[in-house]
Amino acid sequence: MHDHPAWFVQDALAAASGTVWKALRDGASIYVCGDGRRMAPAVRQALATIHRAHTGGDDDTTRRWLARLETDGRYQQDVFA
Incomplete structure (x- = not known):
């Protein structure tokens, strides 16, 4: 059994979604480093879910928000396949 309440980073993001949203606001x-096949897309999905939950935004609005984070250098990935 792990002492940490989440097994994966995306689970940790989801569990702390209010704190994550406030920090992003x-x-x-956010800097993601690791598995580009599974972890990175799951983290991106967790961030999208957080955005939609706190803004009521649709998929297109959420995609633009994530793209803006990347353009602004606030969402960076160093991932491997």
Whole structure:
């Protein structure tokens, strides 16, 4: 059994979605490093879910939000296949 309440980073993001959303609203950056096949897309999906939950935004709005985070250098990935 793990002491940490989440097994995967995307689960940790989901469990702390309110804190994550507030941090992002306040200008925080996210840096993802690791598995590009499974973890990175799952983290992206978790962020999209957080955005939709806190804004009521649709998929297109959420995609634009994520793209803006990337363009602004606030969402960066260093992943491997």
